[in-house]
Amino acid sequence: MPQSDSFVPLFDGESLAGWHAAPRVYGDLYPGGPSLLEHFDSLGIQRPVEPEKHPARWFVEDGVLVGEQDSPGSGYGGYLVSDQAFGDFELKMDMRPDWPADTGVMIRRQRDSWEGFQVLVDHRPSGGIGGFFGNGLASFSAVPFAIDVVSDENGQPTGLVADNPATSVEPVTEEKRARLRYAADVDDFLKVWRWDDWNELTIRCVGALPVITTWINGLKIAELDTATLDSPNYDPEAVLGVLGDRGHIALEVHDNDEMFGEARWGKGAQCRWRNIRIKELS
Template identity: 60%
Template structure:
């Protein structure tokens, strides 16, 4: 079933970039990011990301009037078990992603990362407000051509990382793909496909990029600090919304997270709902 008609944002609604607790009942985001300015919430609400349809694709970008703040494009409908397929074309750098089982009123949910930036992951996972875990199989950087422009993705050099690839991150995954196979199939500055399978009360979520397995996580058996499978399942519920993301520029990364004038693009968004006994 198509979720985007190629002409309008019917079936979706925009929401400002918001933060909340780091896990259900846990402390707020300022525990992890005390450097956020005191007027962050007011500015984020006043200057949310923009979403528009351009040449048959959804484009998301920061507010040109005051860049640095993000937002979400949230599905009106919620979904339980499904396979989601779409095509994506993010600029470099652009920190975006696809949220699953998202609550309608907050940032909480599981995010499939499309962090097309230095130290980023494409196809890994982040637990938005459900433990803030970072489960990724590899991290990426960009190679530059002779004119200094980015020309292709590469596996990041650990010595230059802005966000270290620690052993616990791939250890959270039940399956992880090969970075070289991923790089061989990724088309820089072109369209790439993303397929996501999400099944279960405490779902197992699997991702493929251009039909190459990237990662799989089992939220029923995941054991990391501040994550409780039963508590999160009750908090998120059996179904949730989808959301596309435009990240904000936090003090840590600045425009390395979202370049000035950068856009993310999405098209051919379709879902197959699965009816399982899980």
């Protein structure tokens, strides 16, 4: 587990200084490939309407950074992007997503386009937490497990459970797990996750084509070697050519789509972050 000394804050607890909001713009599916919007057309999926006008809503409340759809319930998501770019680093933050809230942390992200590695915090049905997705990088999915929610007799969610592959909208396959160099067991994750409370996410990113490792509340969740990742249309050298060896950090508010609808981001849902701090390693 990384040590916590020598970290510096990325969020001052009072303002959005050092960050800027960005909409969910779309680019190529992978470097040199077709555009994502053309891919949507080929699959018969409706294109998002004017997403560039809706960067999500970001504000600070009681020392906590809050993200929500713009406007709440509209279905429009966006990002909050660090002004500074980073190479190798360890990043720590406390997070508290509502259910359902499909969020995450992008690293090595380009400032004005959508490419980058995403650490998933998909706090929603069939969601992966601590795994990885390639935005504009062939949409690779590398996840150790998926989660769902258990509800009380009134239908109110009360905690996380393992996703049932038989009924999952987006099941975890052995192929997705095999892309990871390390994959935690879902039962171990469920023991450390704090429902309706703060959870600490740690991300370590090292290398030009980085090895990315995640921890939740001190439990190692997943490790991905992006130099050796094997996934359709994923080309490490092309990825390095697009991203370089430095990039921005971005927090996500997901938009809603045909696949999940409000199960991806509930009406009025928020995700909250605090104690965002980083230690540069190079």
